[in-house]
Amino acid sequence: SQTIHQWPATLVQPVGSPLSLECTVEGTSNPNLYWYRQAAGRGLQLLFYSVGIGQISSEVPQNLSASRPQDRQFILSSKKLLLSDSGFYLCAWGRSLNPRQYFGPGTRLTVT
């Protein structure tokens, strides 16, 4: 069966520090991968998605970036965090032409 992992589960970082969140999927190959952010009162916002290694589509211009160095690994990064980057970050995977997505447990990021 397929599983999706995210780490860390929680993170507290000062403003201006770098960020690296990791997401890995097991039990499947060539998945579509997604990063979402859930900020208080703002619902679920798609940040990036990838349909293959090295292929990243950005939905929202901001100081975050994403990379997919391996087929089942998706990384969300920032060089300098802002207070507004606080939120709950969710990774998800899916299949091309199949609308269902499977979500990871999330990372709670607090920027202080």
Added chain:
Amino acid sequence: GNSVTQMEGPVTLSEEAFLTINCTYTATGYPSLFWYVQYPGEGLQLLLKATKADDKGSNKGFEATYRKETTSFHLEKGSVQVSDSAVYFCALFAQGGSEKLVFGKGMKLTVNP
């Protein structure tokens, strides 16, 4: 473009009350429609789905019917439980478009005993 509009809440109900969460959509063609649920501190889980007009999705006592004439996919449950306390998201997937779901803003439901 494609979009989903849903009740945002928050909503507080007593146990055994009837629940309706409204969801309407705008999309070209014939999208698939979904309800996802997020329990406290967790990621999202698929609750139910419908892929064509007049389909009814159901799971855990929840139901939603794909109404093309009103572009709606309202979620209902006849008798809510404390364990239904969660955030509920309506979403659509438009065939032939990019490989992504379009979500509503979510509605937080709290059920009190």
